[in-house]
Amino acid sequence: MIETRDLVASRGETRVLDGLDLTIADGEFVLLVGPNGAGKTTLVRQFNGLEDPDSGAVLVDGQPVQEDLVAARTAVGMVFQDPRDQFVAATVRADVAFGPENLGLAHDEIDRRVEAALETVGMAGRGEERIDRLSGGEQARVAIAGALAMAPAHLVLDEPLASLDLPARRAVCDRLEALHEDGTGIVLVTHDLRDVAELADRIVVISDGRVALDGDPDAVRDRLEAFDVRPC
Ligand SMILES: Nc1ncnc2c1ncn2[C@@H]1O[C@H](COP(=O)(O)OP(=O)(O)OP(=O)(O)O)[C@@H](O)[C@H]1O
Numbered sequence: 001m002i003e004t005r006d007l008v009a010s011r012g013e014t015r016v017l018d019g020l021d022l023t024i025a026d027g028e029f030v031l032l033v034g035p036n037g038a039g040k041t042t043l044v045r046q047f048n049g050l051e052d053p054d055s056g057a058v059l060v061d062g063q064p065v066q067e068d069l070v071a072a073r074t075a076v077g078m079v080f081q082d083p084r085d086q087f088v089a090a091t092v093r094a095d096v097a098f099g100p101e102n103l104g105l106a107h108d109e110i111d112r113r114v115e116a117a118l119e120t121v122g123m124a125g126r127g128e129e130r131i132d133r134l135s136g137g138e139q140a141r142v143a144i145a146g147a148l149a150m151a152p153a154h155l156v157l158d159e160p161l162a163s164l165d166l167p168a169r170r171a172v173c174d175r176l177e178a179l180h181e182d183g184t185g186i187v188l189v190t191h192d193l194r195d196v197a198e199l200a201d202r203i204v205v206i207s208d209g210r211v212a213l214d215g216d217p218d219a220v221r222d223r224l225e226a227f228d229v230r231p232c
Pocket residue numbers: 011012013014016034035036037038039040041042043
């Protein structure tokens with residue numbers, strides 16, 4: 001479970017989150033939406049301690065994130081808007097294997113996870129390629145594969161689909177649906193509700209640094225336009 005309590009956070013001089021309360025249960029598929037600059041990225045970066053709050057608390061499985069960053073980062077996997085920020089190795093396979101290797105898994109299990117993750121994002125057989133020679137969309141796929149290979153309890157993806165072509169987008173949506181069915185929690189930050197609204201349990205709208213709307217997709221759909229979110 002991920003919980004924020006009265007969370008206040010700033011980026012530079014700007015107070016972005018202003019007393020935000022949110023609870024995301026294990027296994028929930030949540031779409032996090034809201035206007036540009038509402039604070040969605042700032043919020044999810046708090047989920048595994050990439051940024052510290054000014055005040056308030058972020059708890060993962062009841063434990064304050066900053067007290068055990070390793071536990072938080074094992075439970076909450078993250079894929080960022082700009083995947084170049086998160087690569088740690090030069091080649092595709094080495095990068096996707098990095099997380100599972102750090103978990104101390106057996107070689108067979110690491111190989112199995114890496115192959116499955118690359119297959120999911122349509123990058124099977126390309127493990128030896130250099131990441132810096134891939135296109136932006138291919139880099140996005142590798143970043144998603146890296147998070148999938150960690151098999152986290154919650155997978156948080158910040159605008160991961162924007163640079164994907166249609167087949168890759170469909171494959172990733174199918175994978176997210178399958179992960180959700182298997183019990184993984186998904187938090188997807190997006191401006192584009194196509195294909196994903198029907199997969200989600202819940203839509204949470206962030207506006208002015210707080211949760212402005214929160215509910216079942218069918219219940220909130222008609223009220224999204226008021227928050228500059230295009231309804232699906
Ligand atoms: N490094 C930074 N320094 C100063 N201000 C920042 C920084 N990063 C973001 N901001 C500001 O913080 C606010 C919230 O940004 P954030 O990226 O969390 O919003 P968002 O809801 O994810 O937006 P978008 O939908 O456009 O991706 C914005 O006003 C942004 O300009």
